[in-house]
Structure formats: C-alpha cells, structure tokens
Amino acid sequence: MSIDSVGSTESARDLAGDQPPTDDDVSITRDGRRLDTPAKVIAFVDEINASRAPAASGA
Numbered sequence: 001m002s003i004d005s006v007g008s009t010e011s012a013r014d015l016a017g018d019q020p021p022t023d024d025d026v027s028i029t030r031d032g033r034r035l036d037t038p039a040k041v042i043a044f045v046d047e048i049n050a051s052r053a054p055a056a057s058g059a
Contacts, residue, residue: 026036035041 023036026034027041028034029044033040033044035044
C-alpha cells in the first residue's frame, strides 16, 4: 500500500499565502470590539491586566 504525498510546507508564509490581510483578518472580542490597531490591542490588554490585578492581590 502506498500513500501519495500532498507536498511539504516551507514556511508559515506558504500556509498564509502572499495576499495582504483583509478587513476581516483581525481579532474581535466577545463584546464585538475589533482589535484592528495597535492602540486598541494595548487598551484591551490593559483592561485584562486591570481586571486581573485585584484577583492576584486576593481582593
């Protein structure tokens, strides 16, 4: 029994393709906010860190 090889992948770029990202290639939070700029991502991470800080201190 032989198995045909489909091919090998050279890099992540081969998997993603050479096309630039489209408008829907961004993370979206559960509440629907689009994290499509670095500032939005930083603000979101700051929110997560702020919500975790009281839990870490035992409050």
